[in-house]
Amino acid sequence: MGERVDIFEVGPRDGLQNEQREIPVAEKVALIDCLSKAGFNRIEVASFVSPKWVPQMAGSADVLAGIQRVGKVRYAALTPNMRGYEDALSAKADEIAVFASASEGFSKANLNATIAESIERFKPILEAARHIDLPVRGYVSCVTDCPYDGPTPPEKVAEIADTLFALGCYEVSLGDTIGQGTPDTIAHMLLAVRETVPVTRLAGHFHDTNGRAIDNIDAALALGVRTFDSAVGGLGGCPYAPGAAGNVATEAVVAHLERLGYETGLDLGIVEQAAQMALAMRAE
Ligand code: HMG
Numbered sequence: 001m002g003e004r005v006d007i008f009e010v011g012p013r014d015g016l017q018n019e020q021r022e023i024p025v026a027e028k029v030a031l032i033d034c035l036s037k038a039g040f041n042r043i044e045v046a047s048f049v050s051p052k053w054v055p056q057m058a059g060s061a062d063v064l065a066g067i068q069r070v071g072k073v074r075y076a077a078l079t080p081n082m083r084g085y086e087d088a089l090s091a092k093a094d095e096i097a098v099f100a101s102a103s104e105g106f107s108k109a110n111l112n113a114t115i116a117e118s119i120e121r122f123k124p125i126l127e128a129a130r131h132i133d134l135p136v137r138g139y140v141s142c143v144t145d146c147p148y149d150g151p152t153p154p155e156k157v158a159e160i161a162d163t164l165f166a167l168g169c170y171e172v173s174l175g176d177t178i179g180q181g182t183p184d185t186i187a188h189m190l191l192a193v194r195e196t197v198p199v200t201r202l203a204g205h206f207h208d209t210n211g212r213a214i215d216n217i218d219a220a221l222a223l224g225v226r227t228f229d230s231a232v233g234g235l236g237g238c239p240y241a242p243g244a245a246g247n248v249a250t251e252a253v254v255a256h257l258e259r260l261g262y263e264t265g266l267d268l269g270i271v272e273q274a275a276q277m278a279l280a281m282r283a284e
C-alpha cells in the first residue's frame with residue numbers, strides 16, 4: 001500500500017464563497033452529502049463571517065443543520081472572531097479554523113485588521129476551543145505573493161505559522177491565495193516554515209490561477225508535506241484577492257497522487273460526481 005496523503009476538501013466553503021450567484025442552501029447540502037460519501041476525513045462546509053463581507057456564506061448555520069453527517073467526517077467552519085466561534089458552536093461544527101495573512105495588505109482587505117490585531121482576535125477563540133477539545137486549524141494566506149504587497153518573505157510566513165501553531169492550531173494550512181507561487185518560491189517558503197512548525201502539521205493550500213498548483217504540490221511533497229487542500233471542480237477564488245482563480249481541483253489532485261503511488265482513501269468516482277455537481281452549480 002502506498003504512503004498516505006490526506007486531502008482536505010474546501011469546495012463548499014472556499015469554492016462557493018466566491019460564486020456570483022446566490023446558491024440555495026439545498027444545493028450546498030446536496031453537494032456536501034455527496035462529498036461525505038467519498039471518504040474525506042474533513043470537509044470545510046461553512047464560514048461564520050460577516051454576511052456584509054461575504055454574503056455567499058450567510059446560510060452557513062442552515063447548511064450545517066441540513067447535511068446528513070457521516071460518522072468519521074469532521075465538518076469544518078471558518079471563524080474570524082468570537083462571534084463567529086459562538087455561531088460555529090451553536091451550529092455544531094466539528095472543527096473550526098482561524099485565518100491570518102502573512103502580508104499586511106491582504107490582512108487589511110480580508111479582515112479589516114493588521115496581522116497583529118487578527119492574532120489578538122484569535123487568542124480567545126483558541127483558548128475557548130481548548131477547554132472543549134474542539135480542533136482548530138490555522139490558515140496563513142499569501143504565503144508566496146500578495147495582491148497588494150507583492151512577494152512575501154518566507155521568514156514572515158514562518159513567523160505567522162509558528163504563532164498559530166504555538167497558540168494551539170493542530171495544523172497550519174499554507175495558502176497560495178492568488179496562485180502566483182512557483183515550485184521554487186513554494187520550496188523556499190516551506191524550507192523556512194519547516195524550521196518552526198513540524199512538517200507533519202503543515203498543509204498546502206494552492207490556488208490554480210496560473211495552472212501551477214499541481215507542480216507546487218509536487219514541490220511540497222518533495223519537502224515532506226502530506227496534507228493538501230483542494231476543491232471539487234476547481235471551484236473558488238477569494239473575494240478579497242483579486243485574480244484568485246479556483247482552488248486546485250480535488251479530482252485532479254487525487255488522480256495525480258494515485259499516479260504517483262500515494263494512497264488517499266478517496267473514491268475517485270464519487271469525487272468526480274461531486275465535481276460535476278459543483279460545475280453545474282457554477283454554470284447555472
Ligand atoms: P469589520 O467590519 O471590521 O467589523 O469586519 P465589525 O466588528 O465592525 O463588524 C461589521 C458587521 O459585521 C457588524 O454588523 C457585526 O455585527 C458583523 P453591523 O453592526 O454592521 O450590522 N459581524 C459578524 N456577523 C456575522 N458573523 C461574524 C461577525 N463579526 C462581525 N463572525 C470581520 C471584521 C472580521 C467581521 C470581517 O472583516 C469579515 O467577516 N471578514 C471575513 C472575510 C472572509 O471571509 N474572507 C474569505 C475567507 S479567507 C480565505 O478565503 C483565504 C483562505 O482560503 C486561505 C487562502 O486561500 O489563502 C482561508
Ligand code: MG
Pocket residue numbers: 014175177205237238247
Ligand atoms: Mg483559499
